[in-house]
Amino acid sequence: MIGFFTRTRGQGRLDWTDWFTYGYLTIGLFLMFGPVAWLVLSSFKTESAITEFPPRLLPMGQKQVAVPGEEKPRPVYRVTLPDGTTRELAELRRIGLTSTMVDPSRPDEPIRVPIDQRTPVREFKLATENYTDLAGKFDFGRYLWNSVFITIVATVLTLLFNSMAAFALSKYRFSGQRTVFLLILSTLMVPPTIVLVPNFLVVSELGLLNSLWGVIWPAVATPTGVFLLRQYMLTLPDELIDAARLDHASEWRIYWRIVLPLTAPALAVLAIFSVMWRWNDFLWPLVVLSKSEKFTLQLALNAFQGDLVTQWNYLLAMTVITLLPVTLVFAFLQKFVTQGIASAGVK
């Protein structure tokens, strides 16, 4: 059994270990992507299709056709006529147990049909209204804005503050340097879950409860970011800085004009991490933001799923929008993310 893991593929032919490998990967593909694909497919189903059991794979809706002389498109049914033939007819109106139907190509010849003689004709149809209704039905725009604001502002400040600290820790020699570095690293050992209650006090004393800044400020100093950037800046040659000092460049200029541009690759990695951290944050925003107009997308999702009657079609559409940014990061910047994890062992 163990043997399969260490064996490498034979020339040209597949042995059972290869079958196992590809079998495992295929099951993995199904298990890892399947749930997300199912979420996306379901989010395009109409309110009635979404409560169907057993569910259909694809989003289906009743076919509708335009009938000359009618304002709105009419639903199409497959009708069994008294003579035993079946035809696809559009329903004009229904009174009690009889429905008035018509062949769209011959709108002048209405046919009366008992309703138990017809079944709806369904076709592949994306219920995009799940997405377009979000803005009007819920305060969706506000949640999106709150999430975007927190993510962007916190990321910009994280990059600025952490790179400043990393610059001080890598390009100067001063007493207390090592202590400061260890102090910053030691905050890795204080996960936010431990200081939840006192941090609530601090934030409320600063008047930041129910303010987006109450989420942003505690998040912008990260030991991970300082560590990552410091390690990178240590590799930059000190001669550059000495030369700039000879030219009477101020310390700020050296940092801003010389060191920061050269740190761009590390900054990019940190930016991606920061965007993911802030976009996905849950527990701390949950504590700080209790008014619904301050909710981030994550908090709004949590609030809606807790409602007594869950409107799954809207909830799923909102979930898809929430996972969109990280999916784009995944699709285009996966290399940076995996590099960052491999080099710093952080997430």
Next chain:
Amino acid sequence: MKTPDWKALAAVPVAAAFRLVEAPFHAVQRSFGITPMPWLFLAPNLVIFGVFTFLPLVINFYYAFTGGVELYPSQRPFTGTENLAILFDCGNHFDPSTCRKDLFWRAIWSTAKFSVLQVTLMVLFSVITALVLNRKVIGRGFWRGVFFYPVLLSPVVVALIWKWILQREGVLNAFIAAAGGAPLEWLTSAGWSFFWVIFVSVWAHMGFYTLILLAGLQAIPKDLYEAAQMDHASPSRTFWRVTLPLLMPNLLVVCVLAAIRAVQIFDEVFVLTGGGPGSATTFIVQFIYQTGFMEPIRLYGLAAAGSLVLAAALIVLTLVQLRIAGERDAKRQ
């Protein structure tokens, strides 16, 4: 119509903002020279760490030893170790129903059970996946991405994806019905919801540990395998004598990292099961959150005392981690 030059327009406020940031740096350097400059660069970070990490750590101790429902520390009566005494007041610590705060002990034992099972399964599946991905497979980058993707999803999204699958009329029950079985209430049965909480958290985080292990596997020198082949070592012997020992440092790191995260499990579970049914999936962080923020009477002292217990567990795990990291570095040199 002439389009406005957005770049030039945006440059004005940006330049103004930076002149504002630049000014104190230039002023300090002019008056005091270069010596205080590093401290000035460190200032924003140190202030934030001080206010939002170190100060709260101190206050947390104070909270843990005071009672009442006031948030402001000076209004809280000092009660000594009463909060800890309340938490630890048990007839039998292994039987939560004999405890005064039975939910706390239920949460502790659930967290312990969860952590052991989750870390075991997490490491097992990460190792298998890393070994599979380390073979010469076609499109390795793609497959690595497949297992890594859920890592990026937010806990809320992860929980909702699975809630949608596991609900009573969800797709899993549809499969079971199609196979002729009876649909199950996955999230309202205590045993199943515990299983799914473990399953979902492994699903969401496995890719991260796989990546670390894969890096470890790829760092094993190829000539060791060639040497093993020359000696006609059996594949299983190669695995036990070459792969596993050389992977061990990474494996230990993964174990400890996974454990540190497992004892702090909250987000996914809170959205997926809400801690239920009953208290079947209420873990220690949720106990802290509920006691401090969800109950009508907010017992901050009790919540803070609870987080001291969690901190103790984390300190032990972190010390183990540092020990392992130290040993690994010592071996490398």
